[in-house]
Amino acid sequence: xxxxxxxxxxxxxxxxxxxxxxxxxxxxxxxxxxxxxxxxxxxxxxxxxxxxxxxxxxxxxxxxxxxxxxxxxxxxxxxxxxxxxxxxxxxxxxxxxxxxxxxxxxxxxxxxxxxxxxxxxxxxxxxxxxxxxxxxxxxxxxxxxxxxxxxxxxxxxxxxxxxxxxxxxxxxxxxxxxxxxxxxxxxxxxxxxxxxxxxxxxxxxxxxxxxxxxxxxxxxxxxxxxxxxxxxxxxxxxxxxxxxxxxxxxxxxxxxxxxxxxxxxxxxxxxxxxxxxxxxxxxxxxxxxxxxxxxxxxxxxxxxxxxxxxxxxxxxxxxxxxxxxxxxxxxxxxxxxxxxxxxxxxxxxxxxxxxxxxxxxxxxxxxxxxxxxxxxxxxxxxxxxxxxxxxxxxxxxxxxxxxxxxxxxxxxxxxxxxxxxxxxxxxxxxxxxxxxxxxxxxxxxxxx
Numbered sequence: 001x002x003x004x005x006x007x008x009x010x011x012x013x014x015x016x017x018x019x020x021x022x023x024x025x026x027x028x029x030x031x032x033x034x035x036x037x038x039x040x041x042x043x044x045x046x047x048x049x050x051x052x053x054x055x056x057x058x059x060x061x062x063x064x065x066x067x068x069x070x071x072x073x074x075x076x077x078x079x080x081x082x083x084x085x086x087x088x089x090x091x092x093x094x095x096x097x098x099x100x101x102x103x104x105x106x107x108x109x110x111x112x113x114x115x116x117x118x119x120x121x122x123x124x125x126x127x128x129x130x131x132x133x134x135x136x137x138x139x140x141x142x143x144x145x146x147x148x149x150x151x152x153x154x155x156x157x158x159x160x161x162x163x164x165x166x167x168x169x170x171x172x173x174x175x176x177x178x179x180x181x182x183x184x185x186x187x188x189x190x191x192x193x194x195x196x197x198x199x200x201x202x203x204x205x206x207x208x209x210x211x212x213x214x215x216x217x218x219x220x221x222x223x224x225x226x227x228x229x230x231x232x233x234x235x236x237x238x239x240x241x242x243x244x245x246x247x248x249x250x251x252x253x254x255x256x257x258x259x260x261x262x263x264x265x266x267x268x269x270x271x272x273x274x275x276x277x278x279x280x281x282x283x284x285x286x287x288x289x290x291x292x293x294x295x296x297x298x299x300x301x302x303x304x305x306x307x308x309x310x311x312x313x314x315x316x317x318x319x320x321x322x323x324x325x326x327x328x329x330x331x332x333x334x335x336x337x338x339x340x341x342x343x344x345x346x347x348x349x350x351x352x353x354x355x356x357x358x359x360x361x362x363x364x365x366x367x368x369x370x371x372x373x374x375x376x377x378x379x380x381x382x383x384x385x386x387x388x389x390x391x392x393x394x395x396x397x398x399x400x401x402x403x404x405x406x407x408x409x410x411x412x413x414x415x416x417x418x419x420x421x422x423x424x425x426x427x428x429x430x431x432x433x434x435x436x437x438x439x440x441x442x443x444x445x446x447x448x
Contacts, residue, residue, distance in 0.1 A: 032447035033079050041071040042439045043149070044094070051430025052331050053338045055413050055423040066094040069149040071113060083118040091149045114153050128158045134171055134321070136209050137221055137249040140262055140282065143323030152321065156205065165213035173205040181235050193232035201320065203240065204228025221249045223264070227320065229271040241269040243276060243318070258286040260298075270314050278317035279303045282327075286351075296351040300327060301372060302335075304344020307420075308376030315373075316342035329367050329389040330409045331432050333417070340420045345386075346370040359397035366390050375416055382416040401442075406435035 049063040050056060071089035076082075088110050116130030131153050136142040145152035156173040180195040182188040194203040207225045214220055223246065230240045247264030266278040284298030302317040324335045327347070332338075334345050351365040369386035376382065393407040411430040418424050 034448050035077045036444070036446045036448075037073075037075045037442065038444040039073045039075075039440065039442045041069065041073070043071075043436060044068040045149070045434060045436035048433045050432060051411060051426075052409075052432040053336075054333065054421045055411075055418055055426030055430050057423055057426055067149050068092055068094065069151075080123075081120050083120075085114055085116055085118075087112065087114040089113045089150075113151055124161055124163045126160050128160070131155050132158065134158075134207075136169075136223065137262070138251070138260065139323040139326060140249075140280070141223065141225070141245065141247065141264060141319055142207075142321045143326075145321075145323050145325075147323070147325040154200070154205070154321075167211035167213075169207075169209045169211075171205065171207040171209075173200075173202075175200050175203050175205075181232060191235050193235055193237055194230045195233070196231045201229075202227045203230045204242075217254050218250070218252045223247045223249070226268075229269075231271055239273060241271060241273050243270060244268045245320075247280070256288050258284075258288075258296075260284040264317070266317050270318070272314075274311075274314040276314040276316075278315050280317045280319065292355055294353045294355075296353070297349070298351075299348040300345070301347075302345045304371065304373045305342050306374040306376075307341055307343050308378075309374060314342075316344060329369070329411070330391040330393070330407060331389060331411050331430070333389070333411065333421075334369070338421065340371075340386075340417075343371040343373045343375055343420065346372050360394070361396075362392075362394045364390070364392050369417075371416070371420075375419065377419065382419055383414065384416065385414045386417045386420075387414045388412045402437065402439045404435070404437055406433075408433045 044066055045068070046066050047064065049065075052063075056062070069089060069091050071087055074086045076084045089112070090110055112131060114131050114133060116128050116132045118126055118128040120126045133144045133151070133153050134142045134156065135144045143152065154171070154173055155175065156171050158172075159170045161168040175194060176192060177195045177197070177199040178184055178186065178188055180197045180199070181193065182191055196202075205225070205227055207223070209221060209223050211219060211221045225245045227243045227245075228240050229243060230237075232238070243266060245264055245266045247262065249262045250260065252259045260283065262280070262282045264280040266276055266280075268276055270276050280300070280302045282298070282300040284296060286294060286296035288294050302319070304316045305311050305314065319335055322335065325332060328334045328336075328345065329347070334340055334347075347367055347369055349365055349367045351363060353361070353363040355361045367389040369388070370384045371386055372384070374381065375384070389409060389411045391407060391409045393405070395403060395405040397403045409432045411432075413426060413428050413430060415424075418426050
C-alpha cells in the first residue's frame, strides 16, 4: 500500500544516510557529541464491536475491523544542548486502501504525530517548540490517548524548570484554522477567527503545572489551565469564551500500598458561552497482596447537568484532553466518541491484577456507573443507575521488541443508559473483544 511504501522508502533513505555519517565518526573526533536513534512501531489491532461506544440496536450488525498504526520515531541529540524529535505515522484500516493505488488516496497520507525541538538553556531550564504530547499526572485531564491509533498531540510551546524535587512546566498555544474559513490560504491577508472543524478543540491554551516530590514514595502536583474556545461558522463570528480548570493530584506508591487522590474545579464559560461551575473528584487505593497479586478499589465523580430540567448554569465537568479509556470503562461509553448528554458520571470500580514471572499479566475490573444528576423525559423520571461493565485484559511479552495484548468487555445496560444513548430498544447485554500485537524495535542507534 502507498502509505506503507512511503514510510519504508523514508526510513531506508534515512538509514543509509545516517549509517554513512556514523562511519565518518564526525571526522575522527574523540568524543561523540551527536546521537541519533530511529525506532519503529507497528501495532495492528483486531476488534469485534458488538456494543462498543453505545448499545447496538436489534437491526444493527456487529462491526469487525483491523486497524493499524505504523510510526517511526527519529530522535537527534547534540550534547546536552539540543534535542529534535520527528515522528511520522500513518493510521489505517486493513483493506480500506486499494491494492493498486493512484497518485493519492485520501485517508492514506503520511502525517506527523510529533515534531518538536528542545533547547536546554541550562541544567534546570529548557524550552520545547512544536507538535508534542502533553501528558500530566495519571492523564485524567491531559493525556497522550495512546489507546487511539492516532494518539493525541498539541501544537505548543512548553517551558520547563526542574531542580531537585521541583518540576515546573508551562504550556502555551495559539491555534488557527485557515482551511475552513479562508480557503486554506497560508498567505491570507486578514481574519483570525477559529473553527474547530477537523482541527484542535481550542484556540488559546495556557497551562501551568507544578510537581513536587514529597518523599521517595509520594508526589503532589498542582494544575491551572485556561482555554480560549471559539468555534466560528463564518469569518464574522468573533466570540471567544474562556474555561478555567484548576486541580491537585496526590499519589503514593509504596511497596505494599498505593493511593491516589485528585480534585479539579472548572469555571468560566463553556464553548456555548454558558457560565460553568463543575467538579471532578477521584480516589483510589490499592494493595500488593504478594509478588503476583494486587487488588484495587476506586471511585470517580464528575458533576453534570440535570436532563429534562431548565438549566441556567453549566455544571457538567469536561475532562478535555483526558485518557478516559483508562478510567471509565474500556468500552468507552462515557466522555469518548458517543456522549451521554452531559449528565455527569459516578464510577466505582474494583480491580484484581495478576503478573507471572514469564511476562503474562491479567487484570479484571468491574465498574458500577451512576449519574449524579436527575434524568427526566416528558412523562418519566429515570433511575440514576447507568449499568455495569466488566473488563478483562491480558498482555504477554513475546520478546524484547514485541508484545501481545487483548481483552474482552461486557456491559449490562439499563433503561436510563439506553435513553441517554437514544437506543431504547437495544438488548440488555453488550460486548466487545480485541487483540493486538505491538512491535516496537530500535532500528538504529548511532553516535558520531
